[in-house]
Amino acid sequence: MxxxxxxxxxxxxxxxxxxxxxxxxxxxxxxxxxxxxxxxxxxxxxxxxxxxxxxxxxxxxxxxxxxxxxxxxxxxxxxxxxxxxxxxxNLSPRNQTLRPLEELNKLKAINQHLRKINKPSVKTIHSSDGDIIDCVLSHQQPAFDHPRLRGQKPLDPPERPSGHNTRGLRPKSFQLWRMEGETCPEGTVPIRRTKQEDILRANSVSAFGKKLRHFRRDTSSNGHEHAVGYVSGEKYFGAKASINVWAPQVQNQYEFSLSQIWIISGSFGNDLNTIEAGWQVSPELYGDNYPRFFTYWTNDAYQATGCYNLLCSGFVQTNSQIAIGAAISPSSSFKGGQFDITLLIWKDPKHGNWWLEFGSGILVGYWPSFLFTHLREHASMVQYGGEVVNSSPFGAHTSTQMGSGHFADEGFTKASYFRNIQVVDWDNNLVPSPNLRVLADHPNCYDIQGGSNKAWGNYFYYGGPGKNPKCP
Structure with a gap:
């Protein structure tokens, strides 16, 4: 062998x-x-x-x-x-493949979400600020993905509150995307296209387009600080105000500054219902520092339901001239020209939906009543004013501005304002806001001062610079 x-x-x-x-x-x-x-x-x-x-x-x-x-x-x-x-x-192939796989799955989820909210368009408009506006057939907008709306079309205009003037000035181009004369055809609605980088700025795909839970009005409110006028104690069926538009400085992309109207019902717990509209500067949501026209809603205190603008099925847009989420132009300047927008939100007495009007007579759309629990009936509080996120960068108070970035006592052309503040009563009448109260969470950072006169009715000045020697 x-x-x-x-x-x-x-x-x-x-x-x-x-x-x-x-x-x-x-x-x-x-x-x-x-x-x-x-x-x-x-x-x-x-x-x-x-x-x-x-x-x-x-x-x-x-x-x-x-x-x-x-x-x-x-x-x-x-x-x-x-x-x-x-x-x-740490350099082993097994460990190296974990993060790329995670990133790949995230990109797949993002692209899937983009396909869901970006609808086919009949016309596309490129705005000077980098926005892309898609003209989408009105019955194909995201709202009609909702099971309760699928296969339907937008409703006809409702009866407006008595005492509402619809003969005022109707601005033809208060948004940047329309500055060059571009418009969307009748039967379509202009929708700001969401891009991949928009979602990448958010903490997650599920968090994109949503507010953090922040309904408490004290120092434990997750860094959200307010200076507001409010009414409560009655049944309210809408609200109206003219809101001074500015372009406040926001310190970082994880913060925002906004001015809006809140329609509120339910307790300040998990059952909180809100409808919100106004202008905001939000680098995280939009990727820039332009003031933008926005809407919001929730029926569970910002937990799982609701979103900004048309980023989920909810708000039904009926207007072909206004793009929700698009930049507002012009804005006010310190000691210079002042620009404000008038918003009216009210409950349609016939169908119970909550409608939004811009300016004098321009219907933007509506929130279907079935989206809500308490707001199916009425609101129990209305708030008007400003809100910022204070992320306490470097352990100090943020320098993100509210309103114009100046305190209320500086007055006209310097401080930001709300004027002609009204509510809609049970009989669909617009009336001056009774017993309007004002409140600032941190008056050394952002404050508010109310007043009343014949020209402006009920009004207040509000805002502030945030971080300053008196702001802790």
């Missing part, structure tokens, strides 16, 4: 001249790894670290063929690499 090899233990000091004896020596750990033996054979001292391969070459040179040497080298390399893999654990 071939030659039989007998393994024998070599005597000390005798060279290996046969393969069987070399094999025996290779298995003898004390002879192989003895530093004294290696030092005697090389005749000089060497650094131990990194000398393993050279030792093997010299030690077995007399009896190994090239093939056997190569095999040993590969075997030794494998052993060494196993040690190196322990030292470089």
């Amino acid at each position: 071939g030659r039989e090899f007998v393994l024998r233990k070599p005597r000390n000091g005798i060279k290996c001249r046969r393969f069987d004896r070399c094999n025996t020596m290779r298995q003898t750990e004390t002879e192989l790894f003895s530093e004294e033996t290696r030092e005697r054979r090389r005749g000089r001292r060497r650094r131990i670290n990194g000398s393993f391969f050279l030792d093997m070459i010299i030690f077995f040179r007399p009896c190994f063929s090239n093939f056997l040497f190569l095999s040993l080298f590969i075997l030794s390399s494998s052993s060494s690499s196993s040690v190196l893999s322990t030292e470089t654990e």
